[in-house]
Amino acid sequence: DAKTTQPNSMESNEEEPVHLPCNHSTISGTDYIHWYRQLPSQGPEYVIHGLTSNVNNRMASLAIAEDRKSSTLILHRATLRDAAVYYCILRPSNDYKLSFGAGTTVTVRA
Amino acid sequence: KAGVTQTPRYLIKTRGQQVTLSCSPISGHRSVSWYQQTPGQGLQFLFEYFSETQRNKGNFPGRFSGRQFSNSRSEMNVSTLELGDSALYLCASSLVPGPDTQYFGPGTRLTVL
Numbered sequence: 001d002a003k004t005t006q007p008n009s010m011e012s013n014e015e016e017p018v019h020l021p022c023n024h025s026t027i028s029g030t031d032y033i034h035w036y037r038q039l040p041s042q043g044p045e046y047v048i049h050g051l052t053s054n055v056n057n058r059m060a061s062l063a064i065a066e067d068r069k070s071s072t073l074i075l076h077r078a079t080l081r082d083a084a085v086y087y088c089i090l091r092p093s094n095d096y097k098l099s100f101g102a103g104t105t106v107t108v109r110a
Numbered sequence: 111k112a113g114v115t116q117t118p119r120y121l122i123k124t125r126g127q128q129v130t131l132s133c134s135p136i137s138g139h140r141s142v143s144w145y146q147q148t149p150g151q152g153l154q155f156l157f158e159y160f161s162e163t164q165r166n167k168g169n170f171p172g173r174f175s176g177r178q179f180s181n182s183r184s185e186m187n188v189s190t191l192e193l194g195d196s197a198l199y200l201c202a203s204s205l206v207p208g209p210d211t212q213y214f215g216p217g218t219r220l221t222v223l
């Protein structure tokens with residue numbers, strides 16, 4: 001499985017943007033970049049995914065570097081409910097499973 | 111639309127016993143995957159079912175098994191429980207197999223004493 005590297009933890013203040021980096025230097029052309037998050041005592045929750053172009057949805061934005069070797073998940077205005085572990089996952093287009101790493105633990109200060 | 115539901119939410123068993131966990135996917139979703147989450151190993155893929163057939167299996171011993179019914183509901187079974195089987199067991203559903211987005215349930219917390 002292609003590997004991703006994320007910081008262990010990040011802190012943010014409420015209502016400020018959060019930029020979560022993810023490095024994936026060994027990404028292949030068919031790997032999609034997926035982001036999931038897991039709130040305490042819950043199952044993982046889909047956030048966003050993309051292949052080459054930047055993506056936006058109601059939860060977040062995904063900025064993908066031109067060479068695709070890194071990406072950034074952007075939470076535009078953090079709330080206390082955004083405190084969670086965020087996972088960056090590379091998923092080949094023909095893969096059936098999600099391969100989770102350790103993720104980034106995001107803490108949001110009121 | 112209701113999300114993925116898992117029952118029971120919490121379970122306590124003793125070594126040597128067996129356990130069955132249940133998962134109801136999102137309506138219309140036909141693919142169900144199971145994952146195990148432990149503090150030491152993180153989230154690991156167990157198996158995937160589609161059309162009542164196991165299509166893929168992760169690196170787990172034969173004590174871990176599962177099945178899927180015609181209504182897409184799935185069960186997983188762990189026989190001869192060991193202390194190391196204590197974990198959060200997560201079920202995820204998707205419309206079809208493959209890279210389609212997976213939606214997770216809240217999990218079943220299994221404690222083996």
